[in-house]
Amino acid sequence: MNPTTGKTDTIRAIGIRCAAPAVALALILTGCGSDGDPQTSSSTIGAVNDINPKDASEIRDGGNLRLTLTSFPASFNAHHVDSDGELSDLVAWAMPGTVTSNAAGELSVDRNYFTDVQLTSTNPQQITYTINPKAVWSDGSPITWEDLKTQANALSGRNPEFLVSATQGYSRVDKVERGVDDRQAVVTFGKHYAEWQGLFNPLYPKASMETPQAFNDVDRNSLLVSSGPFMVTSIDKAQQRIVLGRNPKWWGDTPKLDTVTYSVLDYSARINALQNNELDFATVSGIDEVKTATNAPGIKVRRAPGVRFSHFTFNGAPGSILEDPKLRVAISKAIDRQGIATATQNGVVENPKPLNNHIFMEGQKGYQDNAAAVAYNPEQAAKELDELGWKLNGDVREKDGRKLEIRDVMYQQDSWVQMAQIAQQNLAKVGVKLTIQTVPGNGLFTNVVDPGNFDIVQFTWSGGTLPLGALPQIYAYDPALPQSNKGKIGTPELNALIEEVISELDPQKAIELANKADRMIFEEGFSLPIVQSAGAVAVRDNLANFGAPGLASYDYTKVGFVK
Template identity: 65%
Template structure:
């Protein structure tokens, strides 16, 4: 359940963000909200003096983390991000408007100290230590920069996060200062080292890929992992006795892995303190629960359908992907999914920016809904009807759509199935448990279509090299295996542009190319609607903001 930005700039795949669930009930007292990103949030803000000492915050996960290394491809998921967020350093925090501030718990100062070449100087808080008592130093940063540089492909990373542009990381005035020098400019440098792992996790590919697979060896936040119970599908965080910052109000944070269908009952039965609510039935049910309130803030999370365009695959031809895209009624899907929850729901028409963010514009013309044109495209491409299904060179245009085992995703797939049947494309729906969807199905490329969500952040450009650049030897998060040298070059120009306005213009040029290559079909962004216990404070619908876990608690 992705409900906030961790501080890193790369996007996180989410299996059950809970974005969609059809519903048309009029017997409710829920006022529709918006899905457009704004500059406020809804977290029941309170001074810490208003909160009682102690308590356990009960949160939900859609799947058990495959790894606790968020930087490694198996760990780069919303579940891992949620668990490690209170336990590891990040360089910057964000407020509800997406404005950044240095995280002084970990860094006393961060300065852009040069532009030709680009250079950033980090001064580490002298009190900052790992849970084993060793100080956090420039060597941890140097090691992580090297691991994420992409120079050694045995490091199976989620994203390079701009470190492919870092020439060197050097010791500053002492071990508590790191000087990062870039070989090429990098626009979103403020998203780097978020989170930061210790040198022991990043100094070798073996450690990077497996050291934290079953838990965090060491951490450095206000909380640490106290217990991992795989039998009960439960992870408990406890206060970190080595923590040097403000004392947390909570004693513990407990994560329970639950099927999405169990989230509302768990809220109603006082078994969770907060959970994402999707669809008007769930939102209405949560609002009527005793001691529960709805908290809402649109967030940079969005659902989509990604194609598998790998060489030799059934959908390798971008024109076939465009034809299929044009046959899918995105407005119909959004109407069914966000009715009653969002006022005047509209499809998302950009792969990079969310509605409400600077830079958002509609680039979706190549996949505009036109079933007649879609059918003609397939005819012209040699895919001829044979009965109800098209064929070409002995291959049937029969595709598998894989997704998390959740009614919400299946209902969307059924609409897609009906749309594609009208143009002679057969769609088979395959559901997969959350714990195996990426590692066992999507990452190996065992699909034609895949439905999931991306949880983004206040730094949107990082998604370009992570998701849409294509290197067959280092896929990062390019689940589609789609791209081109031309798009790669434009992405390089975009993330090297230090003028934000020019960078946004270039990003939209990238987005136009992404639509033209038929990479994926954006559906809609999240309304950010949560059911929370009424006395839960400083936690809720964060929008673009990051959480301060030392201030989370329950009102006296």
Template identity: 35%
Template sequence: MDASATARGLGRATVVAIALALTVTGCSSGSSGSGDVPKNVVPAQDAEDNNPQPLEKIKDGGEFRPPLQQWITQWNPYQVDGRYGDAVDIMGYVEAKIFRTDAKGTYHPVPEYLVSAEVTSTSPQVVTYKINPKAKWSDGKQLSYLDFKAVWETSNGKNPAYNIADSSGYEQISGVEQGANAQEVKVTFSQSYADWQSLFNPLLPAAGIATPDAFNQGWVEKVPVFGGPFKIGTLDKTAQTITLVPNPDWWGTKPKLDKITYRVLATPAITQAFLNNEVDYASAGSATAYGQLKDAKDGVIRTGTPWDEVHISFGGNGALADQSVRQALGKAMDRAALIKIVNQGVPVEFKPLGNHLFMINQTGYQDNAGEWVKFDPEAAKALLDKAGWKEAAAGQPRTKDGKPLELHYVVSDGSAQAQLDMAAAVQNMLRQVGVTVSVDKVSSKEYFSKYVNQGKFDLASWRNTGSFPLSLGVANFRAPQGDNVFGNYSKLSTPEIDSLLRKAAGTIDPVEAAKLYNQADVKIWELGHTVELYQRPSIVAVRKGLANFGAGSLADTDITKVGWEK
């Protein structure tokens, strides 16, 4: 199912995408009226379906036209409002993406930025980075330890004036200092941090984030300093288009494309735009979209299994402040039926996801859902009874202290029909146990900023994408600090979950770390925080001839290699 929005994490790119449709990167889904199709497409588990081509077979020049699902306001990916998935991806093209992951999720230093990066001491943990001396920002300054230091100082959570997306990793650092010269960086950790390669990625210039005002406001509607193979060409809010053009001072291999044009389109309009040859990339993850795009002229379907999950989150206010009520909702929902709604008409089987932190194709995955989301309406009723919500007359909501049990399921008005069908199914399932749910459509442009990010929902669905390595998912479940909720928009947490997640993120042995992450996941299920639905396969339509871009697994895109075949 395609969500209208996505949330992305940094390192790879953790992002929220719109609920049932979107992501900081919902899930998109197809129309339930298009009938079943055989589930005969098996996405690659650890490969990239992106038409890999060597550079000599790719034309010099040309334009690539991807769609955007919402206008990008905040470009700073370290700022709490800068986690929108497409924005994080673009920042990886225009700023210093110092590491990339391959299809198996292994990190590799990007040579244009790093000569080397390695752990040079384990007690305490010290990581030494050697910066490519050719690497420069658009203001002429060389990349240096000052940039690493600025990212750490702004993102470590010590100064609340910086409204950060996540302090994970940065709060474990005790110091960032110059090594042999300004292009050698020594990062010392007070506590071990296994996923150190996810930090400082992308690197931002110290000049752009040094003060709270620069950090929070300096990247609104603009990118003041850049240092990637591309730069922002135009930001046309009226036309809702964003263009990238090659950075003329780029010191690496020249990008093949001479222009990337992003166009903001409502989710339902993207399919037609592809058919009209107005965009070169479109999600085919819904039944309706797949049905229209599978035979599109000059189009090809590509599939993969990225870090991409679809879920329904519970709010933490009102009746849902009671854990028993949240647990009741989990048991009142028939996950298999909900998944079937959004899987209808799509040629890939959407498999139930039993973990909040691991995808099914990740080493360490185990299904921890247990009894918490086993469809059992009678058990749900018993939990609601226990919580003091008394049964009412048939068709009427339960009551407590004279108040009815009425909840709000917030959906984007850009949601595909299958997403709306899923919300309606949830509404009906909960009605059977005495819970009245209203499905509230809100503007897709405000879905995250005014509702999800503010915790103004009882139920909401979106996607989290790219939360790899594992520590990137910590922000979604950690305890809020003051007004900063990180990625935990429900604001639901426990000290035990916090402790387990922190310990896991500091455990270098991946086997031991996986045990701790899974222990935390068991507690997240018990908390009634989120009902995971499925790992969303990447099913996309791409214009024929587009090379080195499409559907991946755990790999990052090297934008300099994307282009059109000769």
């Protein structure tokens, strides 16, 4: 599940809910003194997108699209544990996938890369992938069945030396065989996999996947080869800048843009950069930031509820202060999520409210409120803390000589801090001291989150049209292969239920089982979803076919500036 959507969500999250976390869902509360009156938008996903749709004939040839990152990629391998959702957004311009999605989340085969993707058998489950005969890597070599075979093996989890972010789906693949020719792959599963359509999004070449060393290092500093309409053409780590240019081996429609430039930029600098015509796109949130963008000349605020959500994830690893699930649940009950939703989204969405599901976004088929176990109830929270032996001693509770002081870590950004401050005030009322610690974007996950150097951590997950893959990736727990389970929390019972969900080929039954698992996740005190992204973005007003896509995929060949 992580930052902008389009093929990012198609590429990473369409099948799994993007494996890597995003740090860029900012909920800005600071004032700007604007007099504008921006419109509010619905918080329900799946109905619309807002990308200024234009026919290719209306878009000028050429131009440079200027985008931002909050940190320089730790790896350009989107399947590596060090990658994040921002990297997924970047490689979406340059790497192949199997399916695309419309605004309603309905899937279709991405015919740039595959002429057909079919479930050809259910016993055993078998998928036949027929590769577009024109599809080649940027070095001129054809995309073949061996690329799929090598990726399936690397992401299977069978060899822990492949430092993968997730194994969902691939761990169930029994074999990948050559079909009628090198341009067809037949994938046979040893166990059923419900969200088979999400596999190979994105697809990497055999050379990047064939050994642990290749997987971990070949794409560490750039993409070895690409296969999209764009490819990485220059990287300047000193200037924190990455440029993508047209791929000369691309066989599809000629892209409208000449280049796409990503620059690492502090989140707080985005709006000024947009106003100064140094940037063409930025996420905006909080009424004041939306007002600023609304009143900026040449800027348009576009809206479509996003597939990202902010959350507080707890560290339940052995020896941590929050190891006890009952303690995590009690603390959860003391945090006013509605208060955070109102403070951060009032005036931006019609009816701000917290997200009450870890798997489905509001408006998505399957969404229901499963958060009863952590409903805001500070009196009950205080009672449960007493029963657990955490007794008030002055302003802060203690147990066995240890104070109930917990450290909340987040990206160094005012919006995250202000969300934490609301929780800090809530928890202080029940005798829990919350210390707020901010860290830079560079190294946040590799140096802080992945090693478990937190009691609570705040970041965002990105969802997608096939969200069930989030369950084994994030919420199942195997100490030998934690994947994206940042809090090291889980139970054998939850693991078994997740196995049921992922093995269910009946979509309605899978949804019912997923919601049962979600209730268990809340009862375990795994994490607290806070709010679903309002999906507001500020863009150059002449930018077309790019903006707030909701569940839809981008067609990167049609992104550009109107004539």
